[in-house]
Amino acid sequence: MSTPSSTATKKPTLPPEPAQAKGTRKKKRANWRKLLFRLHGWLGLNLGLLLFVICLSGSFATLSNEIDWLLNPDQHIERPAGAPAGVAGYDWTAMHDSLRKAFPDGRNLGIYAPEARGSAALSYVETPRGQRLKVYLNPYTGAVQGRTSFFNVQRFFRSFHRRFFDGDRGITLIAFMGFPMLLLALSGFIYYRGWLKQMVTLRRDKGARIFWSDLHKGAGIWGLLFTLLIALTGIFYFVELGYIAADNYEALQAEPLPQVETASLDDYGPQPPLLPENAYAETAREALPGLQVRSMRLPRRPGGAVYVDGQRGNPLTRDRANKVHVHPFTGEVLGVQKSSELSTVPLIGDLVDPLHFGYFGGLWTKILWCLLGLMLTFSILAGTYLWVVRLGDARRASKDAPRSLRPFSWLRGAVVSVAITLAYFVVVTSATVEGIKEYAPQRPAPQAVVEVQAGPYRAQIECATPCNPAEGAALTARFRGAGMPNYQAATFDAPDRERSPDTLQGPAGAPSATVVALPGDTLQMRIKERSGATHTATFRVPSGLQAATVAEASWPRTAPGVWWVVGAFAVFTAGCLVGWLAMIARAYRAAQRKNAQ
Structure with missing residues (x-):
C-alpha cells in the first residue's frame, strides 16, 4: 500500500492588489485629512477672535491676585517677632474680633487665609448699604489693614473671563467655547504630520506668512496638552451650567455635611454665644489631622454649622474638598469630608478650578499657566490671520477647479462672523462698564x-x-x-x-x-x-420718614492702579484686534496688486 508523499501545504498566493484600489484608499485618506483641515479652518475663522479675547483675559486672570498685591499696600503684612510662620500662627479669633469692631452692622461672609507669604488675609463683608467689601487683615494680629470695594484686578479678570459681564448669555457662550477649542486642538494635531520637526521650526527669512505659519504650528504643538486641559475644564463648566439650569446642581456635589439639629436649639437659650474662632480651627485640625485651615465661615442662623476648610496634602483640589462642620455653640464635630474619599464626579468638580487657572502649585504654576495661555492666545490670532489669507488664495486658485474641490462654501461667511463678533464686543464693552458700576454702593444707608x-x-x-x-x-x-x-x-x-x-x-x-x-x-x-x-x-411708624432719592451708581472705590490695569487691558485687546484687521487689509491689498499684474 503506497503512502502519498508528504509535501508542505503552500498558502495560496493572492493576486496583487490593483493599483486602482490603492489609489482609491489614498484618495479617501487625503479627502478625510482635507475635511479635517477645513474644519480646523472654519472653526478658527468664525470663532478665532472670540477665543482670542477669552484666552487673553484668562491668561491675565491667572496672575490677577499677584497684580492686586503689587498695587495695594494694604495687602502687605509683617509677621510679628516670635509668631509661628504660616497657618500655625494665624489668629482666627483676633481676625473675627477686629471685623466685629470695624463693622458692627456689617455681615462677615467669611475669612480666607493668605494665598502667599507676605500677603494679608481676606474677608468679604456686606454692609447695610448692600455693598460687598474686601477687607484685608493681618492674619497674625487680626488688625484691619484696609478695605476696598469688591472690585479689583482679580474681580475684573475673573468676571470678564467667566461671563464678559454679560450675565447668563456671556457665561453660557464662554463655557460653550470649550467644545470648539477641543476640536481645534485635535483637528490641528491630527492633520499636521511631522510634529516633532514642527516643534523646533521657525523660519524668519521666508516671509511673514511662513513665519506666522511656523509660529502657529509650533505653539499649537508645544501647548497641545495645555489646550486640551483648558478645553476639557471649560466643557465641565458648561456641563455645570446645564445642571444649574435644571435645578440639579447637587448631583455634581458630594453628600452635604450635617447641620445643627433644629430640635436641640431650644437647649441653648435665646441668644447663645459663639465659641472663640480659634477653637473651631483647632477642632477642625483634630478631626482632619494635617489640615491647613484656609477659610472659615460662621453660620447665618442658629441651625447652621461653622464651616472650616483647607488643604491636606492634595493641592490639585480646591480647599473645599477637605472641610469640617463644627457646632457653633458646643464645638463638637458635626461632619467631615476628605478629598481622598470623594467619589469621581465631586472630585472632578474640585479639580477643575485649580487645573484651569493653574494655582495648584503656587506662583510658579501660575506664571507657567499665564505664559502657556498667552502662547495659545496669539497662536489663535495667527491661525485666524493665516486662514483668511489662505482663503483668498484658495478662491483664486479654485475658479476653474471642480466644485467638489473648492473651499467650503461656509468659509465665505467668515466676514459676517467676524463682523458679528466685533459687534458683540461693542455690547460687551457697554456691559462691562455697567457691570463694574454695580460694585459701587447702590443705595444710601438705611x-x-x-x-x-x-x-x-x-x-x-x-x-x-x-x-x-x-x-x-x-x-x-x-x-x-x-x-x-x-x-x-x-x-x-x-x-x-x-x-x-x-x-x-x-x-x-x-x-x-x-x-x-x-x-x-x-x-x-x-x-x-x-x-x-x-x-x-x-x-x-414715624411721620418724619420721607421717600429719599437713591444715589446714582458711581464707580467703585478700589486700590490705586486698578483702573490703569483695566484700561491697559482694554487698550491692548483693542490694539490686537485693530492690528489683526490691519494685517488682513494689507494682505488683501497685496493680493489685489498681484491680481492686477
Whole structure:
C-alpha cells in the first residue's frame, strides 16, 4: 500500500492588489485629512477672535491676585517677632474680633487665609448699604489693614473671563467655547504630520506668512496638552451650567455635611454665644489631622454649622474638598469630608478650578499657566490671520477647479462672523462698564426708625432707603447684644389692619421684611421662641420718614492702579484686534496688486 508523499501545504498566493484600489484608499485618506483641515479652518475663522479675547483675559486672570498685591499696600503684612510662620500662627479669633469692631452692622461672609507669604488675609463683608467689601487683615494680629470695594484686578479678570459681564448669555457662550477649542486642538494635531520637526521650526527669512505659519504650528504643538486641559475644564463648566439650569446642581456635589439639629436649639437659650474662632480651627485640625485651615465661615442662623476648610496634602483640589462642620455653640464635630474619599464626579468638580487657572502649585504654576495661555492666545490670532489669507488664495486658485474641490462654501461667511463678533464686543464693552458700576454702593444707608425690646431680644428697626412705608418699605430688625439670636420666627404685624403678618427673612442677626404702613400706624414685632413663648414690641411708624432719592451708581472705590490695569487691558485687546484687521487689509491689498499684474 503506497503512502502519498508528504509535501508542505503552500498558502495560496493572492493576486496583487490593483493599483486602482490603492489609489482609491489614498484618495479617501487625503479627502478625510482635507475635511479635517477645513474644519480646523472654519472653526478658527468664525470663532478665532472670540477665543482670542477669552484666552487673553484668562491668561491675565491667572496672575490677577499677584497684580492686586503689587498695587495695594494694604495687602502687605509683617509677621510679628516670635509668631509661628504660616497657618500655625494665624489668629482666627483676633481676625473675627477686629471685623466685629470695624463693622458692627456689617455681615462677615467669611475669612480666607493668605494665598502667599507676605500677603494679608481676606474677608468679604456686606454692609447695610448692600455693598460687598474686601477687607484685608493681618492674619497674625487680626488688625484691619484696609478695605476696598469688591472690585479689583482679580474681580475684573475673573468676571470678564467667566461671563464678559454679560450675565447668563456671556457665561453660557464662554463655557460653550470649550467644545470648539477641543476640536481645534485635535483637528490641528491630527492633520499636521511631522510634529516633532514642527516643534523646533521657525523660519524668519521666508516671509511673514511662513513665519506666522511656523509660529502657529509650533505653539499649537508645544501647548497641545495645555489646550486640551483648558478645553476639557471649560466643557465641565458648561456641563455645570446645564445642571444649574435644571435645578440639579447637587448631583455634581458630594453628600452635604450635617447641620445643627433644629430640635436641640431650644437647649441653648435665646441668644447663645459663639465659641472663640480659634477653637473651631483647632477642632477642625483634630478631626482632619494635617489640615491647613484656609477659610472659615460662621453660620447665618442658629441651625447652621461653622464651616472650616483647607488643604491636606492634595493641592490639585480646591480647599473645599477637605472641610469640617463644627457646632457653633458646643464645638463638637458635626461632619467631615476628605478629598481622598470623594467619589469621581465631586472630585472632578474640585479639580477643575485649580487645573484651569493653574494655582495648584503656587506662583510658579501660575506664571507657567499665564505664559502657556498667552502662547495659545496669539497662536489663535495667527491661525485666524493665516486662514483668511489662505482663503483668498484658495478662491483664486479654485475658479476653474471642480466644485467638489473648492473651499467650503461656509468659509465665505467668515466676514459676517467676524463682523458679528466685533459687534458683540461693542455690547460687551457697554456691559462691562455697567457691570463694574454695580460694585459701587447702590443705595444710601438705611434710616434708623426706633429701638425696641421684645422680651430678651433688643433690636433696632431700620428702614431701607428710599423709605416710603405707604408704598412698601423694607424694614430690618438689627438685633443687638452678644451671641446669635435663637428664635423660631419673627414677624411684623399691623394690629389695626386686617392682613397677614410679614415674616422676617434673612440672617438671624438682621432679618428684614417688606411692610406697607402709613405714618402713625402701629406696628408690632412678634418673636416666637423655640420653646413656644412669644415676645412682642410695639412701635409707631414715624411721620418724619420721607421717600429719599437713591444715589446714582458711581464707580467703585478700589486700590490705586486698578483702573490703569483695566484700561491697559482694554487698550491692548483693542490694539490686537485693530492690528489683526490691519494685517488682513494689507494682505488683501497685496493680493489685489498681484491680481492686477
